[in-house]
Ligand SMILES: NS(=O)(=O)N[C@@H](CCC(=O)O)C(=O)O
Ligand SMILES: [Ca+2]
Ligand SMILES: [Ca+2]
């Protein structure tokens with residue numbers, strides 16, 4: 001359980017309950033599955049939102065992943081907000097109805113359920129980042145594109161950015177990898193766009209993270225420009241600061257680099273509220289959840305729109 005004053009944050013079991021409720025409330029447009037198991041055996045839920053959700057239709061697919069980093073609890077709320085908004089709004093909000101009818105939206109609210117659970121104590125928080133494997137791994141350094149290439153992660157098992165002993169050595173990254181790979185249908189990756197939510201700093205980030213160069217193998221000038229234009233446009237709606245992720249700092253083995261380079265998925269990282277702070281920046285009071293999740297409504301809609309291009 002979260003400390004009483006932060007009771008509106010969802011624990012893992014409360015997250016599962018939210019998913020169950022959405023599926024019960026909206027059976028035609030919600031299909032809940034699993035990407036696989038975490039290190040400690042927790043299911044990693046994947047929720048699909050679409051008309052005729054029980055069948056795979058030839059519609060552009062968009063993926064939202066949250067809570068790779070344990071202490072970034074506001075991001076799980078972001079994914080649950082997307083789930084609630086695109087189900088409760090169906091049939092009443094014309095834009096939401098159009099999006100759900102013309103897209104397949106995938107939501108993974110807790111990529112790291114073990115870490116998210118471990119971070120919360122009865123009286124406060126641990127500031128935990130990684131997963132809960134024997135030697136804990138920074139999931140956002142464990143993806144398999146340019147893994148460990150460039151000083152954007154640590155090889156020291158005691159460091160917070162420890163990349164693991166090998167790409168996809170963490171069950172959580174390999175589960176989400178397997179899910180994404182399962183969306184290659186008829187030889188074509190059906191997911192066209194993705195946001196990985198993090199906190200904090202209020203940023204919109206795009207690949208590559210492993211190099212500071214704008215263009216590199218697998219990223220042409222035109223492709224970079226598309227990322228930058230969409231990144232800037234989305235940042236224009238939520239007031240975040242847009243930049244290539246390596247402009248912040250070099251990261252290797254990040255989810256964005258893998259999603260783009262291996263699957264051609266237009267993959268962004270959003271760093272949520274607050275814009276600055278220290279340890280407390282990871283733990284904004286639950287009073288801000290509604291405001292800071294709906295702050296991204298227009299950006300989410302923009303990505304869903306772009307996914308069809
Ligand atoms: N959420 S965070 O860990 O403070 N920042 C992210 C930034 C992600 C990125 O630069 O691609 C990370 O270092 O994985
Ligand atoms: Ca509902
Ligand atoms: Ca559909």
Ligand SMILES: [Zn+2]
Pocket residue numbers: 069072198199
């Ligand atoms: Zn993070």
